[in-house]
Structures are given as structure tokens and as C-alpha cells.
Amino acid sequence: QVQLVESGGGVVQPGGSLRLSCAASGFTFSNYGMHWVRQAPGKGLEWVAFIRSDGNNKYYADSVKGRFTISRDNSNNTLFLQVNSLRAEDTAVYYCAKGRSGATLFAVVIDYWGQGTLVTVSS
Amino acid sequence: QSALTQPASVSGSPGQSITISCTGTSSDVGGYNYVSWYQQHPGKAPKLMIYDVSNRPSGVSNRFSGSKSGNTASLTISGLQAEDEADYYCSSYTRTSTLVVFGGGTKLTVL
Numbered sequence: 001q002v003q004l005v006e007s008g009g010g011v012v013q014p015g016g017s018l019r020l021s022c023a024a025s026g027f028t029f030s031n032y033g034m035h036w037v038r039q040a041p042g043k044g045l046e047w048v049a050f051i052r053s054d055g056n057n058k059y060y061a062d063s064v065k066g067r068f069t070i071s072r073d074n075s076n077n078t079l080f081l082q083v084n085s086l087r088a089e090d091t092a093v094y095y096c097a098k099g100r101s102g103a104t105l106f107a108v109v110i111d112y113w114g115q116g117t118l119v120t121v122s123s
Numbered sequence: 124q125s126a127l128t129q130p131a132s133v134s135g136s137p138g139q140s141i142t143i144s145c146t147g148t149s150s151d152v153g154g155y156n157y158v159s160w161y162q163q164h165p166g167k168a169p170k171l172m173i174y175d176v177s178n179r180p181s182g183v184s185n186r187f188s189g190s191k192s193g194n195t196a197s198l199t200i201s202g203l204q205a206e207d208e209a210d211y212y213c214s215s216y217t218r219t220s221t222l223v224v225f226g227g228g229t230k231l232t233v234l
Contacts, residue, residue, distance in 0.1 A: 035223070044228035045161070045169065045212050047221070059222035095168060108216040108223050109159050111180065113168040 002026040002112040004096045009117030016086050020117055022079040022096030030054075030074035033099035033107030036081045038092035039116070048094070049081065053102035064090075086121045093118050126224035127152065127213055134232040140201040143229045145213030146194055151224055153194035157216035160189060160198045163228075164209045172211075173198060200231070208233040 008020040020036070036048040049070040050059045058070055069082040079096055093116035099107025128146040135141040145152065145160075152158055156176045161169040171180050173189035176196060186201045196215070200207055213226040 037225075044210075045163075045214075045225045047214070047223040047225055050222050059220070061221055100174065104222075105157065105216065108157050108214070109171070109174040110161070110169075110214075111171050111174075113170075115168055 002098060004098060004112060004114030006094065006096045006114045006117035009094065009119045011120045011122060012086055013123050014087060014121055016121070017082070017084045018086070018119060020081040020083065020094055020096075020119070022081075022114060024077045024079065024096075024098070027098070029072075029077040031102045033102060033104060034070075034072060034079045035097040035099060035107075035110055036068075036070060036079075037095045037097050037110070037113075038090075038119075039095070040089070040092040043092075046092070050099070050104075050107070051079070052104055052107070057104060083119065086119070088121050091119060091121045126217065127215060127226035129211075129213060129226040129229045131227070132230045132232065134234055135200075135203045136234045137203050137205065139203050140199060141203060141231065143198045143200075143211055143213075143231070145196040145198070145215075145226050147196075147215055147217075147224070148194055150219060151215040151217040152191065152196050152213075154218065155216050156191070158189070158191060158196040159214045160187075161212045161214070162209045163212065169212065203233050205233050207231060 096114040098112040100109040160173040
């Protein structure tokens with residue numbers, strides 16, 4: 001079965017950086033687009049970033065553009081999110097999520113989610 | 124402020140039907156049939172309930188249905204059950220540079 005296991009969250013000071021990872025299993029990772037979606041405490045879901053199956057196309061929310069970088073290692077079935085210049089408003093649970101297809105348009109549908117990793121930005 | 128607009132809360136009694144709306148623009152909901160709905164119970168990861176406006180993934184109860192008219196998509200839950208109490212989020216493809224937008228979420232209370 002599909003499994004997505006995030007890691008790398010923690011407490012970081014404003015302006016700091018983290019690298020989030022997501023280990024994927026149970027499907028052919030290199031065939032699917034992948035997302036990061038976050039949820040601030042007590043708030044709704046916010047889409048963060050998407051990367052196409054081959055890693056060549058990437059999209060970002062305006063709120064993170066220029067600060068966050070999504071990447072993937074298809075050899076090791078791993079998705080990454082490099083988060084830099086962190087702000088208090090970036091505090092959230094970050095979910096790794098699988099798109100339903102390798103094609104970008106169809107991959108906007110998220111069919112599986114990990115359990116999330118918490119990033120807390122605080123001094 | 125979320126790109127898609129949902130009511131903050133809806134409620135219904137067991138056995139009744141409820142509908143949750145999701146309003147966007149012609150750049151997202153109105154322009155494409157790539158609207159999805161997700162259910163999230165407290166402390167849990169979201170679960171896909173409806174995709175491409177009205178399609179149900181395998182394993183999702185047929186009590187859940189989706190539709191769209193103009194710039195507004197809707198999720199209808201019929202025969203409400205206690206376990207349906209959760210937060211529901213819509214999302215859509217958007218032709219802006221960002222690709223995906225979510226609604227602000229709707230808390231469903233089963234009375």
C-alpha cells in the first residue's frame with residue numbers, strides 16, 4: 001500500500017532553514033507528481049509546492065516562492081522541501097502528498113497523504 | 124484569505140442531506156473540471172472523497188457526490204452519519220502560476 005513518511009521538521013528560529021524529506025513506498029514513485037501541503041495550527045490546508053514526475057516542472061504558492069525549493073530523488077523514492085528564510089507564519093504541519101498522475105494537470109488531484117511533520121518557527 | 128470560498132460551518136441531523144459550496148472564478152473552478160474534495164478528521168491526514176468534480180475514488184461511500192455550476196462546485200453528503208463529522212476542503216486547478224488552490228474549509232457538525 002502507498003506510504004508517505006515525512007521527516008525533518010522541528011523548531012527553528014526566524015530566518016532559519018530546514019530540509020524536509022518524504023520517503024515514499026508502495027507505488028512507482030518516478031511515475032507520479034508530488035506535492036507539499038501545509039496546515040497551520042487550527043487553520044485550513046494551504047498548498048505549498050508541486051513537482052512533476054520527472055522533476056522538470058515545479059510550481060510554488062506565492063507565499064513561499066523564492067524561499068522554498070521542492071526537489072525529488074527518483075532513485076531513492078524521496079521527495080524534499082528545502083525551506084529557507086523561515087517566518088513565524090510558516091509554522092505548520094507539512095504534508096507530503098501524491099498526485100493522481102504523472103501528467104501535471106491530472107496530478108493536481110491528491111490521492112494519498114502522509115501524516116505530516118511539524119515545523120515551528122519561534123525565537 | 125483562501126482563493127476558494129467555502130462556508131465556515133454546516134450542520135445536519137443523522138439521515139439528512141447537506142451540501143457544501145465552493146466558489147471560485149473562471150480561472151479555477153469555473154474554467155476546468157479539476158475540482159477535488161477532501162475530508163479531514165481531527166488530528167488526521169486529509170482523505171480524497173471526490174475528484175474531477177464528481178468522481179468517487181474506490182472505497183468512498185456513494186453517499187458522497189459532487190457537482191459544479193458555473194464558478195461554484197458543491198459536495199453533497201446524503202444519509203448523514205456520525206462519522207461524517209469532519210472538516211471538508213475543496214481544491215481546484217488554477218491557470219495562474221501557482222497550479223493548485225484550496226478552499227478555507229468547512230466544519231460539518233452532525234447534530
